[in-house]
């Protein structure tokens with residue numbers, strides 16, 4: 001339901017309107033001054049503002065201009081006093097949707113509000129289409145990497161893109177599943193239509209059902225109006241369902257029907273709706289195992305995995321790490337950190353040695369964190385988060401129980417503590433500096449630059 005902001009300094013008028021709008025099912029915010037109103041607009045996702053003219057700290061007519069300049073999709077309706085023509089005219093010039101006359105136009109308020117909200121929705125839809133048409137979604141050229149595994153994934157995704165077949169993207173978190181989904185949409189004939197994404201793991205069962213399929217008014221207590229679900233919103237476009245493995249089993253049945261017949265029924269409705277939507281699903285779970293455990297339906301799996309694309313974890317495409325690091329460095333230094341021009345080979349080398357459980361997302365974060373502490377023109381090992389400054393024990397396949405590995409780990413920790421200062425580390429370890437050097441070499445402990 002829409003978020004409406006009420007700007008009115010007269011308490012009783014404000015309470016009356018607030019009650020009326022709340023009963024309609026809107027989420028109502030209220031403010032008694034221009035300043036408080038603008039603050040709410042900045043912090044909440046407001047769709048519509050109902051605004052009085054005379055406010056203690058300024059004029060509602062000016063507030064309209066201020067809001068419209070910053071948030072073009074918000075519609076504003078001015079509440080004026082009877083006979084206040086100049087303010088009404090100026091309000092429209094400032095971008096108001098319309099005006100109503102206080103106390104005289106009560107029966108006009110709701111129809112006007114619904115019209116304005118329809119406008120908000122339309123404008124947002126147009127913006128979304130323009131965004132799609134302008135190619136703002138990722139495309140295959142934007143997918144960085146030349147390793148065999150990523151090239152294979154790109155080739156398969158490119159082949160699947162122009163078809164209407166569902167695609168299943170499998171990969172760990174941060175491997176680029178959403179980027180691939182967007183690129184497939186961009187390379188398909190649907191690219192001027194909507195691309196919508198939903199994370200199935202982010203909702204309770206009831207909410208997910210209503211998000212996906214929509215509901216009829218009265219379907220449950222808070223359903224005061226009919227609502228379209230994303231499946232319907234994405235008609236003729238692409239719907240990307242992330243974390244599909246998290247979809248509860250009874251929704252899986254309902255969703256399977258969409259894939260099989262292109263039809264579904266809204267929550268609380270009996271009427272069947274037909275849609276033409278391309279489904280791209282993704283998961284980091286092992287769906288075959290989930291099937292064996294009875295958590296994922298086998299029939300849905302076979303419908304979804306017509307085209308299955310495996311997105312490799314970053315540690316399996318080490319050669320792409322410097323490319324990606326360079327890409328993020330260039331991107332992040334466009335607007336900030338402009339003094340940083342590159343990275344040292346040792347920095348790139350250390351990135352390649354990490355195992356990147358968070359994959360590309362983690363790599364990007366590490367580059368950003370390193371930029372934050374870099375005052376020179378090159379990123380070097382010192383700028384890395386401390387846990388990345390030393391080569392990990394994991395990569396050297398030494399048992400965690402043998403004495404040598406315990407000693408190695410201890411030396412690493414002390415060096416981290418002294419920020420690479422070897423003289424200080426030797427002192428703390430109670431050994432000579434020459435011994436420390438020997439052990440660093442023996443254990444292959446990466447030194448700070």
Ligand SMILES: Nc1ncnc2c1ncn2[C@@H]1O[C@H](COP(=O)(O)OP(=O)(O)OP(=O)(O)O)[C@@H](O)[C@H]1O
Pocket residue numbers: 142143144145171172173174175176177178179180242284360361364
């Ligand atoms: N090949 C790539 N080239 C450039 N940037 C990429 C690439 N793949 C992913 N990214 C970037 O990495 C980040 C993570 O990608 P994305 O959100 O697509 O991963 P995901 O697999 O969907 O993650 P999750 O499973 O956690 O939702 C994003 O910032 C994305 O822009």
